[in-house]
Amino acid sequence: MKRVAVIGSGLAAISFILQLPEEIQVIWIAGEGPGLSNSYLAKGGIAVSHSIDDKYSHLTDTKLAGAFLGNDAIMKEVTFGSEEVFHWIEQQGIHFDKNPSREGGHSQNRIEHLSDQTGKFLVAHLWEKLRVERKVILLENHFALELLVQKGKSIGVKVGDAAHEKEMDIYASATVLATGGSGNLFERNTNAVGANGEGIGMAFEAGAELEQMEFVQFHPTRLYDPAGRRNILVTEAFRGAGAFLCNTKGEDFMKTIHPLGSLAPRDVVSLGMYHQMDKDNVPFLQLNFSAVKEEVFQRDFPYLYNEVKNEPYFKLGWIPVTPAAHYQCGGIKVNASSETQLTGLFAIGEVACTGLHGANRLASNSLLELFYFGSKLANYLPNTLQKSGELWRSEPKPLPTTFPQLSIYIKEVNGLMWHHFGILRTQEKMKLGLNRLKELKQDILSTPHMSIEKKRLLNRMTCAIQIAQSALLRIQSLGCHQCLDDGMDKPIHQ
Numbered sequence: 001m002k003r004v005a006v007i008g009s010g011l012a013a014i015s016f017i018l019q020l021p022e023e024i025q026v027i028w029i030a031g032e033g034p035g036l037s038n039s040y041l042a043k044g045g046i047a048v049s050h051s052i053d054d055k056y057s058h059l060t061d062t063k064l065a066g067a068f069l070g071n072d073a074i075m076k077e078v079t080f081g082s083e084e085v086f087h088w089i090e091q092q093g094i095h096f097d098k099n100p101s102r103e104g105g106h107s108q109n110r111i112e113h114l115s116d117q118t119g120k121f122l123v124a125h126l127w128e129k130l131r132v133e134r135k136v137i138l139l140e141n142h143f144a145l146e147l148l149v150q151k152g153k154s155i156g157v158k159v160g161d162a163a164h165e166k167e168m169d170i171y172a173s174a175t176v177l178a179t180g181g182s183g184n185l186f187e188r189n190t191n192a193v194g195a196n197g198e199g200i201g202m203a204f205e206a207g208a209e210l211e212q213m214e215f216v217q218f219h220p221t222r223l224y225d226p227a228g229r230r231n232i233l234v235t236e237a238f239r240g241a242g243a244f245l246c247n248t249k250g251e252d253f254m255k256t257i258h259p260l261g262s263l264a265p266r267d268v269v270s271l272g273m274y275h276q277m278d279k280d281n282v283p284f285l286q287l288n289f290s291a292v293k294e295e296v297f298q299r300d301f302p303y304l305y306n307e308v309k310n311e312p313y314f315k316l317g318w319i320p321v322t323p324a325a326h327y328q329c330g331g332i333k334v335n336a337s338s339e340t341q342l343t344g345l346f347a348i349g350e351v352a353c354t355g356l357h358g359a360n361r362l363a364s365n366s367l368l369e370l371f372y373f374g375s376k377l378a379n380y381l382p383n384t385l386q387k388s389g390e391l392w393r394s395e396p397k398p399l400p401t402t403f404p405q406l407s408i409y410i411k412e413v414n415g416l417m418w419h420h421f422g423i424l425r426t427q428e429k430m431k432l433g434l435n436r437l438k439e440l441k442q443d444i445l446s447t448p449h450m451s452i453e454k455k456r457l458l459n460r461m462t463c464a465i466q467i468a469q470s471a472l473l474r475i476q477s478l479g480c481h482q483c484l485d486d487g488m489d490k491p492i493h494q
């Protein structure tokens with residue numbers, strides 16, 4: 001029997017498993033489940049270029065957004081493959097709205113969407129299809145803790161069963177990491193609770209190479225919510241429909257920064273907002289939606305409309321917004337077949353660095369990327385897969401679930417990442433931040449008793465330290481890595 005262990009339950013994992021031939025046994029380590037993934041939260045949609053002219057323009061937009069740091073061959077392969085992805089999704093019984101919208105950095109309307117909750121609808125539909133059509137061994141509320149390596153090869157994964165306070169080894173001839181990004185490491189972020197960079201941490205510890213970890217994309221418009229109760233993203237498509245960012249005088253300040261104004265690439269808008277908030281000494285900026293007719297707001301952005309319609313600012317025609325950590329552009333280094341440097345270990349989705357995004361992801365290229373490579377790997381993997389042994393797991397051993405000091409450590413790490421590795425970095429702040437992260441990791445290691453939460457936290461710490469180290473190594477500002485003391489007059493925007 002050929003066996004694959006799949007870790008994560010976002011769209012990368014779901015679409016990959018759906019396309020994997022039935023004769024391959026799948027052990028699925030699903031963590032918190034798809035409802036708590038970034039996939040579920042995706043709002044805007046998926047970038048698809050249908051005509052040949054638009055494919056070239058999509059490719060150019062991708063290169064420009066990524067500050068020409070992306071891999072040319074991969075960028076072409078994926079943008080030109082976007083129509084194939086679109087057809088595959090439609091063949092699964094999903095029908096896009098067919099009025100493509102525009103998002104930051106795109107020179108054309110090419111974002112295919114399902115109202116303003118594309119991710120939620122895609123996850124619900126494909127998860128249900130998978131549940132009905134594909135036999136898998138589904139391990140819910142189980143978390144990958146460590147990758148098992150023997151003689152330089154990945155042989156499976158150590159897993160914690162949080163409900164039963166146990167851990168066990170899962171054996172497979174291939175392991176596919178689809179654990180998503182790391183935005184949740186930052187104090188202000190748009191991400192789901194599962195996006196903690198654990199997959200990155202595990203892969204690094206197992207010997208896989210990471211790449212471009214310094215490029216953390218900050219989304220310009222998360223709803224400003226001082227109480228922190230609501231994590232609501234104001235989709236870029238809303239700016240595509242006419243909303244624009246204002247300073248305290250009500251001026252469209254982005255127009256003076258970039259020809260695309262509020263629809264400039266995300267790194268440009270977030271940095272512009274950062275400076276403006278500093279200048280005006282305010283914790284948020286106004287997103288003026290006076291140019292969006294109420295019926296259009298209600299019809300095209302029903303989720304957002306319902307969330308803000310009763311707020312006092314709504315009547316004034318604006319929404320308070322702030323930039324927040326959103327997307328991990330780098331990740332585990334993979335080749336065009338999603339293979340990592342470690343034999344038998346594969347990575348797809350946000351956890352992987354394929355070379356598509358370069359220094360900054362073009363909006364809505366991430367759903368495209370995960371569907372594209374999920375499908376490609378499902379076709380490629382069966383031919384390369386060795387037979388696995390009969391035994392698929394070891395005898396479970398007791399391991400407590402909780403780590404009492406968890407929230408204290410998480411709070412400090414979140415603050416460090418936001419203040420020392422946020423939108424505008426300095427060498428001094430980064431050095432201080434990195435030292436403190438390393439101290440914290442040692443501190444955690446020195447606490448008594450091991451537990452599932454503690455092992456997960458250590459993987460997060462590894463990821464945070466890797467972001468910090470990569471950021472320190474890149475002296476010059478580029479894409480979403482912006483450094484104040486890089487010796488340049490102003491940050492580089494291509």
Ligand SMILES: Cc1cc2nc3c(=O)[nH]c(=O)nc-3n(C[C@H](O)[C@H](O)[C@H](O)COP(=O)(O)OP(=O)(O)OC[C@H]3O[C@@H](n4cnc5c(N)ncnc54)[C@H](O)[C@@H]3O)c2cc1C
Binds near residue numbers: 032365
């Ligand atoms: C608010 C928001 C809006 C977005 N909108 C768009 C958009 O419109 N278009 C677009 O292209 N992109 C968008 N993105 C980005 C996009 O949604 C993500 O990049 C993409 O969905 C990632 O999919 P994934 O399957 O790789 O990871 P995820 O969907 O994040 O899934 C990862 C899964 O792995 C699980 N996991 C993590 N660690 C472990 C572990 N140790 N053990 C077991 N399981 C684990 C998590 O719990 C989670 O279920 C958006 C992101 C956010 C946050």
